[in-house]
Amino acid sequence: MGTYNKGILGAFSGKVGPVVGASWRGKEVMRSLPKKSNRVASALQQQQRQKFAMVNDFLGGVQPVIKRYYGSDSGIKTRRNQAMSYLMREALVFNDPDYEWDYSKVLISRGDLTGMEDATLDVAAGAISVTWTDNSEQGEALANDQLVLVVYDPATKAVVYSLAAGERADEAAALAMPSYLDGAEVQVWATFVAADEKLFATSLYLGSITVI
Known part of the structure; x- marks a missing residue:
């Protein structure tokens, strides 16, 4: 991959012959087209593809959270890329012949703010409910x-x-579930x-529960 300065005609995007032009993190780049291969993927390559597909599908659904609250959006890796790397490395377990999620290791946010303490998970008619202990003033935690x-x-x-289910001082909150999730685990x-979104905690896995 190479970068280039805009010439008299400006930058280009898309395919031109054997070259693809695009914009990446504010820079104009050119890439050569990948060569087609007739090789059969090895077992390791197939496993990596499965892991990538599983994580990519999951991240697509939680993208609005990840893009705000996962690590630092500076440097070469985006927040999504940081989450992708972590989940592929830590949150998938190989159970021959496939990979499975270890949801207890999944993180949907990663930061330095004080997290949730003494959390409990429950379900009522049409809603997931959570309780916790108000630990305001620990570190930079605020009510x-x-x-x-x-x-x-x-x-x-x-x-x-x-993104705003309650406040730390509330010690309880509920999230309504759509009817199509009735009976789902x-x-x-x-x-x-933080209220100004400048700080965020590393997420806590609360467990699994069946919606009623």
């Missing part, structure tokens, strides 16, 4: 930190989330985010 909840249904890959994560 008005916003609660972010993410609910994921592995069977349908549906995601339900709220879902996975749930929570995190706190």
Whole structure:
């Protein structure tokens, strides 16, 4: 991949002969077209492709959370790329012949703000409910930190989330579930985010629960 300065006709995008032009992180770049290969993928390559597809599908649903609250959006790696690397490395377990999720290791946010303490997960008619202990003033935690909840249904890959489900001082919150998730066993994560969104906590996996 090479970078280039805009000439008299400006930058180009798309394919021109054997070259592809594009914009990447504010720079104009050119790439050569990949060569077609008739090789059969090795077992390791197939496993990597499966892992990539699984993580890519998951990140597509939680993108609005990841792009705001996962690591630092500076340097070469975007927040999505940081999440992709972590999930592929830490959150997938090989159970021959396929990979499976270890949801307890999935993170939907990653930061330095004080996280949730003494969390409990419950379900009521049409809603997921969460309780916790108000730990305001620990570190940089404040009473008005916003609660972010993410609910994921592995069977349908549906995601339900709220970026403002409550405040740290509330010690309880609920998130309404759509009717199409009735009877589904879902996975749930929570995190706190400062009101100005400059700080955020590393998320906590709350567990799985069946929607009623």
